[in-house]
Amino acid sequence: MPSNKSVSDAPITQFINCRILRDHKLQRDDLWVREGKILNPEKLFFDEQGYADERVDCEGSIIAPGFIDVQINGGHGVDFSQASDDAGSGVSFVAQKILEHGVTSFCPTLVTSPADVYHKVLPQVKVHDGGRHGAGVLGLHLEGPFISVEKKGAHPEQFLRTFRSGAGSLDDLMEAYGSLDNVAMVTLAPELSGSQSAVRELCRRGVAVSLGHSVANLSQAEDAVRSGASFITHLFNAMLPFHHRDPGIVGLLTSDQVPAGRTVYYGMIADGIHTNPAALRLVLVTDAIAAMGLPPGRHTLGQQVIEIQGLHAYVAGTKTLSGSIATMDECVRHFKQASGCSVEEALEAASLHPAQLLGVSHKKGNLDYGSDADLTLLDDGLNVRATYISGEEVWRKGS
Amino acid sequence: MRLVILDDYDLASEWAAKYIRNRIVQFRPSADRCFTLGLPTGLPRAHPESYHSYMWNNFFKHIDIDPANAHILDGNADDLEVECQAFEQKIAEAGGIELFVGGIGPDGHIAFNEPGSSLVSRTRVKTLAKDTIVANARFFGNNLSKVPTMALTVGVGTVMEAKEVMILITGAHKAFALYKAIEEGVNHMWTVSAFQQHPRTIFVCDEDATLELRVKTVKYFKGLMHVHNKLVDPVLSVKDQ
Numbered sequence: 001m002p003s004n005k006s007v008s009d010a011p012i013t014q015f016i017n018c019r020i021l022r023d024h025k026l027q028r029d030d031l032w033v034r035e036g037k038i039l040n041p042e043k044l045f046f047d048e049q050g051y052a053d054e055r056v057d058c059e060g061s062i063i064a065p066g067f068i069d070v071q072i073n074g075g076h077g078v079d080f081s082q083a084s085d086d087a088g089s090g091v092s093f094v095a096q097k098i099l100e101h102g103v104t105s106f107c108p109t110l111v112t113s114p115a116d117v118y119h120k121v122l123p124q125v126k127v128h129d130g131g132r133h134g135a136g137v138l139g140l141h142l143e144g145p146f147i148s149v150e151k152k153g154a155h156p157e158q159f160l161r162t163f164r165s166g167a168g169s170l171d172d173l174m175e176a177y178g179s180l181d182n183v184a185m186v187t188l189a190p191e192l193s194g195s196q197s198a199v200r201e202l203c204r205r206g207v208a209v210s211l212g213h214s215v216a217n218l219s220q221a222e223d224a225v226r227s228g229a230s231f232i233t234h235l236f237n238a239m240l241p242f243h244h245r246d247p248g249i250v251g252l253l254t255s256d257q258v259p260a261g262r263t264v265y266y267g268m269i270a271d272g273i274h275t276n277p278a279a280l281r282l283v284l285v286t287d288a289i290a291a292m293g294l295p296p297g298r299h300t301l302g303q304q305v306i307e308i309q310g311l312h313a314y315v316a317g318t319k320t321l322s323g324s325i326a327t328m329d330e331c332v333r334h335f336k337q338a339s340g341c342s343v344e345e346a347l348e349a350a351s352l353h354p355a356q357l358l359g360v361s362h363k364k365g366n367l368d369y370g371s372d373a374d375l376t377l378l379d380d381g382l383n384v385r386a387t388y389i390s391g392e393e394v395w396r397k398g399s
Numbered sequence: 400m401r402l403v404i405l406d407d408y409d410l411a412s413e414w415a416a417k418y419i420r421n422r423i424v425q426f427r428p429s430a431d432r433c434f435t436l437g438l439p440t441g442l443p444r445a446h447p448e449s450y451h452s453y454m455w456n457n458f459f460k461h462i463d464i465d466p467a468n469a470h471i472l473d474g475n476a477d478d479l480e481v482e483c484q485a486f487e488q489k490i491a492e493a494g495g496i497e498l499f500v501g502g503i504g505p506d507g508h509i510a511f512n513e514p515g516s517s518l519v520s521r522t523r524v525k526t527l528a529k530d531t532i533v534a535n536a537r538f539f540g541n542n543l544s545k546v547p548t549m550a551l552t553v554g555v556g557t558v559m560e561a562k563e564v565m566i567l568i569t570g571a572h573k574a575f576a577l578y579k580a581i582e583e584g585v586n587h588m589w590t591v592s593a594f595q596q597h598p599r600t601i602f603v604c605d606e607d608a609t610l611e612l613r614v615k616t617v618k619y620f621k622g623l624m625h626v627h628n629k630l631v632d633p634v635l636s637v638k639d640q
Contacts, residue, residue: 030460041455041460042451042456044466045455045460046466046471049465050466051463
């Protein structure tokens with residue numbers, strides 16, 4: 001319609017009356033979308049002499065890039081770590097539900113499980129785009145089984161594994177998981193012998209490596225980063241505390257041994273229960289479990305039974321935390337309120353930083369021209385009003 | 400001429416905006432009847448500080464103009480002379496400029512018609528004077544070597560053919576240029592002075608811009624403000640026409 005069609009005649013949508021997160025600041029500006037991507041309106045105006053087919057009045061909402069959750073174990077009764085024949089629909093069900101929390105892309109996470117769970121579930125979960133059906137799957141996050149016994153947290157001890165020494169770590173990975181095809185991230189403990197070569201193998205295949213559930217010292221953690229590790233799974237939880245003579249994994253935040261040009265990101269469960277947050281390369285994750293979205297009671301997390309007490313999720317009969325029942329937007333609100341950070345910082349911790357961690361920030365996690373139009377519309381209290389994937393409305397409050 | 404003096408930059412801007420709005424509404428533009436607004440032109444397109452970006456960010460993106468109706472001289476055109484002539488042609492085809500809005504340089508230039516420009520000049524390529532380059536350095540990180548040295552501009556003659564000319568002048572650094580433009584003679588070294596021979600010119604300025612004028616001039620025109628204000632009060636709306 002309104003364009004000289006020199007580039008495209010696809011319809012153009014203009015979001016008006018909104019504040020958008022761009023260049024790390026909330027700015028009063030319109031957002032333009034065509035064919036699922038953010039469009040440069042100046043080029044449209046001068047080169048194509050085009051304007052919008054449709055205007056969406058955002059009534060003063062904040063438009064943030066859609067949230068990206070890189071650690072979520074399930075929700076609404078679905079537990080990703082079960083050897084289900086229909087793991088795909090479990091993932092799809094959760095994918096649809098989390099649209100309400102402003103999440104447009106996620107990494108379904110599996111906790112430490114016996115080999116048959118991985119072998120059954122992994123082939124059923126594929127990387128795919130989001131849409132009306134639900135948030136997009138960026139790949140699986142495999143948290144375990146190559147983790148430390150001393151910091152297993154809620155992971156079942158009998159299914160933990162080590163690497164058989166020698167160059168066999170790829171064999172160990174394949175034996176445990178079956179396939180790495182749709183895996184975006186693996187969490188492992190870098191003090192395990194043979195783990196350095198595992199880190200390199202995974203990075204070579206484009207899988208992000210995260211350090212967690214570990215008693216590694218700083219030097220072992222730095223080795224892992226040099227081999228390619230780029231993330232810390234739920235910082236502070238399930239690792240040694242920062243000790244002044246050996247800062248451990250936490251010491252990576254202040255280490256001068258991180259190679260130039262590389263960044264180490266760290267995940268925080270900002271549900272108000274797991275930790276006091278800090279800022280910078282912070283990636284907010286929910287670590288949500290099947291009980292998220294459901295009333296209190298007993299639920300499963302892989303091979304464990306979990307009990308919900310209020311907002312806490314414990315391994316049944318213990319006081320060991322196991323995942324959370326927080327939603328992503330709750331985490332964003334709590335993080336902002338507890339840390340006193342700016343709105344922009346809270347929003348970027350849930351969108352830009354996870355995208356950078358997973359190496360997809362050229363198309364996700366921001367509102368730059370050319371990026372996928374995955375959007376979260378929020379009010380001033382950072383409550384989600386509507387969610388868009390590729391420029392299409394996939395959820396609206398009250399619908 | 401009309402000389403409208405407001406207390407400060409914001410008030411001067413607001414007065415000018417209301418005046419332009421009223422002019423557009425009174426003209427009753429329609430699909431066949433374009434209100435042609437002329438604005439000074441400038442630098443090559445490719446830069447984020449280009450006039451395209453400037454006009455987009457400060458004007459076009461805030462209004463619902465049909466992009467086909469926005470014409471900016473293209474400094475990247477293959478044949479600049481053809482580009483300039485085509486621009487003059489487009490003005491003629493649109494029925495001539497109804498209202499030309501411009502500023503004034505510290506050297507008294509209108510658009511980029513630098514001192515020495517012919518007072519009957521048309522749209523063409525101009526080499527910029529040192530004063531202009533210095534004045535524009537702030538858009539290029541105060542690095543003089545990065546400021547473009549040439550610009551496409553409408554000519555003084557082109558602007559003289561507009562039905563009405565409005566010049567906005569604010570700030571003490573423009574005061575001497577305003578004095579030369581309206582209290583001295585018509586002179587091609589201060590090209591804005593050409594508008595002394597235009598039947599409908601209106602200068603909108605703030606107090607600081609009047610600092611070099613005679614007290615008599617300022618008092619006379621301030622005394623006329625009640626007349627001038629009738630031009631902007633009431634602010635008209637298309638719905639009422």
